Amino acid sequence: MRKATFKWVACAIASSVLLAGCGMFGKNKATEQIDPPKNVTYTDKEKQAKQSTEKQAEAARELYLVDKNGFVVPQALALPAAKDNAVIKQALEYLVKDGPVTNLLPNGFQAVLPANTQVKGVDVKDGTAIADFSADFKKYKKEEERRIVEAVTWTLTQFKEVKRVKFRIDGQDLAMMPVNKTPIGQGLSRADGINFDDEQVVDVMNTKSVTLYFVSQNNKQTYYVPVTRRIANNKDNEVMAVVNELIKGPSQKSHLSSDFNSDVKLLTPPKYENGKVTLNFNENIYGSTGKNIISNHVLQSLVLSLTEQKAVEGVSIEVNGKADLVKENGEKLTKPVTRPQNVNTGSF
Numbered sequence: 001m002r003k004a005t006f007k008w009v010a011c012a013i014a015s016s017v018l019l020a021g022c023g024m025f026g027k028n029k030a031t032e033q034i035d036p037p038k039n040v041t042y043t044d045k046e047k048q049a050k051q052s053t054e055k056q057a058e059a060a061r062e063l064y065l066v067d068k069n070g071f072v073v074p075q076a077l078a079l080p081a082a083k084d085n086a087v088i089k090q091a092l093e094y095l096v097k098d099g100p101v102t103n104l105l106p107n108g109f110q111a112v113l114p115a116n117t118q119v120k121g122v123d124v125k126d127g128t129a130i131a132d133f134s135a136d137f138k139k140y141k142k143e144e145e146r147r148i149v150e151a152v153t154w155t156l157t158q159f160k161e162v163k164r165v166k167f168r169i170d171g172q173d174l175a176m177m178p179v180n181k182t183p184i185g186q187g188l189s190r191a192d193g194i195n196f197d198d199e200q201v202v203d204v205m206n207t208k209s210v211t212l213y214f215v216s217q218n219n220k221q222t223y224y225v226p227v228t229r230r231i232a233n234n235k236d237n238e239v240m241a242v243v244n245e246l247i248k249g250p251s252q253k254s255h256l257s258s259d260f261n262s263d264v265k266l267l268t269p270p271k272y273e274n275g276k277v278t279l280n281f282n283e284n285i286y287g288s289t290g291k292n293i294i295s296n297h298v299l300q301s302l303v304l305s306l307t308e309q310k311a312v313e314g315v316s317i318e319v320n321g322k323a324d325l326v327k328e329n330g331e332k333l334t335k336p337v338t339r340p341q342n343v344n345t346g347s348f
Contacts, residue, residue: 060342061091062158063101064151068108068218069255071195071225072150074158076342077104088162091155092119092131108218112151114139120170122156127163128187129156130173137169142180149182150194154226157190164189190308193228197251206233210242213304214249214256215297222297223344224304225256239270239277239312242305259287259297267320275313276336277306283319287328294325299337307339314338 058078067073082090094101097115105111118134131152140148153165164187167174175185193209207230216225227250231241247264250256263284271278279302287295294317306312314336317325325333 059087060345061087061094062155062342063091063094064112064154065095065101065105065109066112066147066151067216067223067225069216070147071216071227072112072147072154073109073216073223073225074154074343075106075109075223076345077101088124088129088156088159089119089122091158092122092152095151095155106218106221108221112144112148113137120168124161127161128166129159129162129164130166130168131156132168132171135170138178140179145177145180145182149177149184149188153188153192154190154194195225195227197227197229197254207231208233208238210238210245211305211308212242212245212250213301214254214258215301216256224300226304226308227254227256237269238309239272239279239306240266242309243270243279243302246301246305258301259295260301261285272311275311276316277312277314278316278318280318280321285317285319285325292319292324292326293328294333296328299327299333303337303339304343 058080059082060076061079062074063077064072065075077094079090079094092113093099094104095111096113096117096119097111099111099113099115101111113133114136116134116136116139118136120132120134122132123130152167156162156165166187167177167184169178173185176183190211191209194211209228209230211226211228213224213226216223229245231245243266246258247260247262249258249260261284263282265282265284266279267282268280271280285294285298287293287298299317302317303315306315315338316323316336317333319325323333327333
């Protein structure tokens, strides 16, 4: 009887200890699941993912703004993230004076659309964007009209789905601009030009337009300005024509500059293959900083100007038939240089 009682008591004590242990284990596990850790350490991959998520909150867009010399110039600015077609509408909203772009404007630049202008919507269909503005859109001076047309057209055509741009005010299509009567009925594209060269052209019928990029500077800020110039229509090779016009340089009255030496020449006609243009220059293409080094301004002016041509995607440069050039940062030009995603970002 005593043995049986002893066995029963021993079992009861053992069971109690076991249950208590299980209870304690269960409590710790529950606490571990609910309470957050006090110290969080991110791995490199987690840090990169976190930074990537934060960057998605804003995106760089090209806004065509007006500089101190009156040129319409692209500036890549970081705008809040927007979805789908709202991105296109947002770009126009950031062209309005005293609007959301105000605190983002680079020194010496201003927005182009009249203050209080509302962007009612942008419909995109078959490559044409129809921008609908409020009545405040009409409140500008006639000398501002061309800049407004160019800024809106070039800002919207940065998006791949937009090739042409039309205008509306309060839902009514415009055949011409409201103040200086610039014709816009069939829509405008980049082929209609920007910042037209002020050189007089006698025979407009026998000329064609090309867009060239020259250098401008505001204090320590250097940027590239697109300028449309009309050239003789008898120049069959448009690539060669663009290069020759870049060497010729900007108009003396323009306040723009160029790093091209006047003695630069193409030794052979440009070669085109699969979207790539190869240019073979004489040694005068070198910059003043040393042998085999090409000026960044020369390189960027060539690439930006030539990739305005529909079929050109990249530019390779040779000297006397050899591809041994070096950029100012020491990087060798072993591959074709393509157009940057955004112009005037401070990098290439």
